[in-house]
Amino acid sequence: MAHESTEPVWLTDDHLLSVAELAEMSGLSEAELLELVDYGAVTPVDPESSPWMFTGRCLLTVRTACRLRISFDLEPHGVALMVSLLERIRGLESQLDSLRAQLPRHP
C-alpha cells in the first residue's frame, strides 16, 4: 500500500494507533505484536477495552524492540525486559532533565 500523505505526525501519548496500524508501521506481524504485549514490553492505553489502542510512543518502543531482538538475537521475554528497563531509564532521565531545568544557574 503506497502512502500519499507526507503530513508529519508527532509520536506522542496523544496520538493513538490501532494494532493493525502499529503492525504496519513497525513491520511486525500482529501475532508478534501481541507477543510483545503478553510479555509486557508495550501496554495498550486501556487493556480492558476492545479494540486495543496504543500511543504513538509505543511505536517507538516496538521499533526499539525489533532492533534489539535482531541485533542481540534475543528471546521475546529478554526483549521485553530490556525494553522495560530502557523505558525506566528514559523516564528517570527526563525527570532529571526537568529538575535540572528548574535549578537556577549562578548569576
Add this chain to the structure above:
Amino acid sequence: MKYKDYYATLGVGRDATTEAIKKAYRKLAHKYHPDVSKDPEGEEKFKAVAEAYETLKSPEKRAAYDQLGRHAPGENFRPSPDWDQQHGDPQFSFDDADLADLFAGMAGGRHPGGGHIRMPGQDYDVSTRISLAEAYNGTEVELRLTVPEPDAQGRLHRVPRILKVRIPKGATDGQRLRLTGRGGKGLNGGRDGDLYLNITLHPHPLFRVSGHDLYLDLPLAPWEAALGASIEVPTLAGAVRLKVPPNTQAGQQLRLPGRGLPKPQGKSGDLFVITQIVMPATTSDVENGLFEQLAKASTFNPRERLQKEMKNGT
C-alpha cells in the same frame, strides 16, 4: 569498491572461530548499539560492527569475503573475474557500490532487485538539532543522507539524497516526528519506507527546557525584591512586562501561562521565571550608609528557625 577489513572491525584474527566472532560482535554491540549506548558516535560504529558480523557469521559469505584477498582498508579494488563468476550477481554494479551491498545479494540475504516479491522500502532514522526559536515557530530542515537505491535494472547504487522536511510547531527536546512514505522506495509495489526524525534542541543562553515548559533566571536587586517591581523579561515571542510582587524571595517561581513552547495539540507550555536576588559586587559609601540605616531600623531576623533549632540542640 572500497575494501573494509571486517576482521579488524570486530577485533578478531582471520582464523577466529564462528563462536569467537559472535562473542566479539556481542561485546561491541553492547558497547555501541544506539538503543543502549551513550556514545555520540555509537550509531556509526554499530553499523560498521553489524555489517562486519552480517558477513562473517555466515560460513558461505565469510568464505567469499576471504577469497577477495587482503587489501588496505579504504583501498579501491575490484573482485577478480573468477570471484565474480563464482559469487557475483550479474545485476550488480561494482563501481559505486558498497561492500555490504555485495554480500547482501548472496544467499541468506536478499537482493533488493531480485525477484518480484513486494518489498517495503527501508525506514530512515535521522537525528536533527534545531534552535529553540525554530521549535517555537516551526521550521524546515535539510537532511543529507547516503542511501542504497536500485536503478531501473535493480542494481544498487549509493546515492546522496537531500530530504527537505518540515518540522511543524510542537517540537521539544527528544521528540520524534514520523513522516509517512519519506523513507526508502518500496520495490515491486511494496510501500515506501517512513522517515523517523529524532529532534534535539541546541542549548539556549537564557531559557532551559523541560518538556514544553521553559525556565528563565531573573536576577533582582535586593530593593526590587523588597519593594516589588515591574520588569521587562524576554520570551520567545518578544519581551513582556512582569510584575514582581513586594517581598519576593530568591528561588521563587513566577509562572507566565502559555509563554512556553507550543504543544502538538495546539496548547502551549508555560514560562517559569525563577527569581534570584543579586548583590552588587561593590557598594558605594552612600549605599553602605543606606544599608546601615536599614540594619538599624529593621527587626527582621533571617536565622530565626536556625537559632531555634540550635537552642533545641538539634
